[in-house]
Amino acid sequence: MSQVTQTETKAPLPLPEGVRGFASDWASDQRTFKNVSWGKAMMWIFLLSDTFVFGCFLLAYMTARMSTPVAWPNPSEVFALNIGGQEVPLILIAIMTFVLISSSGTMAMAVNYGYRRDRRKTAILMLLTALFGVMFVGMQAFEWTKLITEGVRPWENPWGAAQFGSTFFMITGFHGTHVTIGVIFLVIIARKVWRGDFDTEKRGFFTSRKGHYEIVEITGLYWHFVDLVWVFIFAFFYLW
Amino acid sequence: MTQPSTNTTGPAIHNEAHQEHPIKLYLVVWGLLFVLSICSYMVDYIGIHGYLRWSLILLFMVLKAGLIVAIFMHMAWERLALLYAVLLPPILVLVFVAMMVSEAHYVLFSRLTFFGTGP
Numbered sequence A: 001m002s003q004v005t006q007t008e009t010k011a012p013l014p015l016p017e018g019v020r021g022f023a024s025d026w027a028s029d030q031r032t033f034k035n036v037s038w039g040k041a042m043m044w045i046f047l048l049s050d051t052f053v054f055g056c057f058l059l060a061y062m063t064a065r066m067s068t069p070v071a072w073p074n075p076s077e078v079f080a081l082n083i084g085g086q087e088v089p090l091i092l093i094a095i096m097t098f099v100l101i102s103s104s105g106t107m108a109m110a111v112n113y114g115y116r117r118d119r120r121k122t123a124i125l126m127l128l129t130a131l132f133g134v135m136f137v138g139m140q141a142f143e144w145t146k147l148i149t150e151g152v153r154p155w156e157n158p159w160g161a162a163q164f165g166s167t168f169f170m171i172t173g174f175h176g177t178h179v180t181i182g183v184i185f186l187v188i189i190a191r192k193v194w195r196g197d198f199d200t201e202k203r204g205f206f207t208s209r210k211g212h213y214e215i216v217e218i219t220g221l222y223w224h225f226v227d228l229v230w231v232f233i234f235a236f237f238y239l240w
Numbered sequence B: 001m002t003q004p005s006t007n008t009t010g011p012a013i014h015n016e017a018h019q020e021h022p023i024k025l026y027l028v029v030w031g032l033l034f035v036l037s038i039c040s041y042m043v044d045y046i047g048i049h050g051y052l053r054w055s056l057i058l059l060f061m062v063l064k065a066g067l068i069v070a071i072f073m074h075m076a077w078e079r080l081a082l083l084y085a086v087l088l089p090p091i092l093v094l095v096f097v098a099m100m101v102s103e104a105h106y107v108l109f110s111r112l113t114f115f116g117t118g119p
Helices: A016-027 A038-066 A091-117 A119-148 A163-195 A214-239 B021-046 B052-070 B081-086 B087-116
Strands: A081-083 A085-089
Touching: A016 A163, A016 B081, A038 A163, A038 A214, A038 B081, A038 B087, A081 A091, A085 B021, A091 A119, A091 A214, A091 B021, A091 B052, A119 A163, A119 A214, A214 B052, B021 B052, B081 B087
Parallel strands: none
Antiparallel strands: A081 A085
């Protein structure tokens, strides 16, 4: 996309703003997303498709919960932890939420330092983000272990509607997989940042394309999306 | 809000906008997300029930999601062409929700009618 033959030496025409800009961008018979690189646009479109995947999971959960006459287990009690002889409702899930939000914060700052070409800070913040991600997955593994030892299975559980287990494992499992993939993605890009690939515009091993700091923002888009999905899971599955 | 500065070194005709904003903005949003998360946790901790619970959960959820998409994912600074392409299609999921609500009611009705209080 970046191999553009420049036939015009003047500055580009200004793009119209607002709704007029929306109409002219889509009707231009050229690239639609004018100031967005193909990499970023593709990540957004992938995230849109992923939105539908998680949307369908949450819909399936809603349908299962609404169509059963058996009482749904109370998530507030199911996910309570015994701390100092006291049952604290939903505390692990709250901590997981804070960890994931913190990881989003460090990621946003990594993107910022990336565009400032601060190699060291970008890499450290990305690794910190990955560390938060690992913490999240670790706590999720703890939660799964706890529930499985208490007798939760995809087909039964000790507290109520049998559909609880299957929706729980499906939704949190799929989200945890996304977090794990995100951590791997972060570590790979952080390594490249640390090595200075984007300062020397080193060509990628697989794509042979020149690397840019924009990949940090694209990684960030994916990571924030994982956080975004958790916001919806937290609201609908754990709090509802 | 500051406008994203454009990359002046690239060869592309329409230069791709780089998202550069002050770090403080991210810290403020981070803080807001923490506060909103505490609020939604308190809804459960205090034990609010009924319509108030559901509307509070939805309110905090929408505010958190909005902050993440608008600031962290920089959607607030993108052109409308991308914003509409990404944010409008998920609204169609609500149509699906309406269909499945009606379906779930029907399934519940059949279960109660033909199986008593079965599965």
